[in-house]
Amino acid sequence: MDNTLKVARCVQCGGTSLRDDTREDTLTVGARTFTARLPMQVCATCGEGYIPGPSVEAFEGAVTRALVDVGASDGASIRWLRKAAGLSAAALGGLLDVRAETVSRWENDATPAPRATVYALGTLALAALHGQTSPLARLRALAEPPPTPSGPVVLALAG
Numbered sequence: 241m242d243n244t245l246k247v248a249r250c251v252q253c254g255g256t257s258l259r260d261d262t263r264e265d266t267l268t269v270g271a272r273t274f275t276a277r278l279p280m281q282v283c284a285t286c287g288e289g290y291i292p293g294p295s296v297e298a299f300e301g302a303v304t305r306a307l308v309d310v311g312a313s314d315g316a317s318i319r320w321l322r323k324a325a326g327l328s329a330a331a332l333g334g335l336l337d338v339r340a341e342t343v344s345r346w347e348n349d350a351t352p353a354p355r356a357t358v359y360a361l362g363t364l365a366l367a368a369l370h371g372q373t374s375p376l377a378r379l380r381a382l383a384e385p386p387p388t389p390s391g392p393v394v395l396a397l398a399g
């Protein structure tokens with residue numbers, strides 16, 4: 241485990257003897273359950289375990305990738321991907337030109353989400369995972385077009 245992620249002292253008992261270990265963790269999204277072995281530290285004194293936040297984030301990111309890879313479109317997956325994209329139901333609805341209630345119906349399996357919606361959501365979730373914002377910026381520009389510039393648009397060419 242990366243030393244910068246380690247805790248030096250047990251929050252529970254104050255013990256300073258912590259050993260490296262791993263623990264199998266589980267995440268369930270709708271009908272799918274994912275497991276991964278996460279690094280952790282265990283307090284030798286009281287047995288309290290510490291899983292570093294970045295490991296949890298990596299696990300959640302792997303779940304996001306897995307859901308996108310299989311084209312998961314059930315309500316729970318839509319909700320997971322929306323949250324992974326960092327969007328509220330209202331914000332997603334605004335970007336896709338549907339009401340928040342429509343997003344809610346997708347997420348509650350009352351209405352299937354259109355395939356293009358699932359595709360867009362997967363793209364947004366993966367971009368958020370990789371720290372890219374351009375797909376979101378493009379969708380926002382489509383939802384709220386910026387004013388047409390009055391003069392020429394100056395472009396910087398690569399190379």
Ligand SMILES: [Zn+2]
Pocket residue numbers: 250251252253254255283284285286287288
């Ligand atoms: Zn302890």
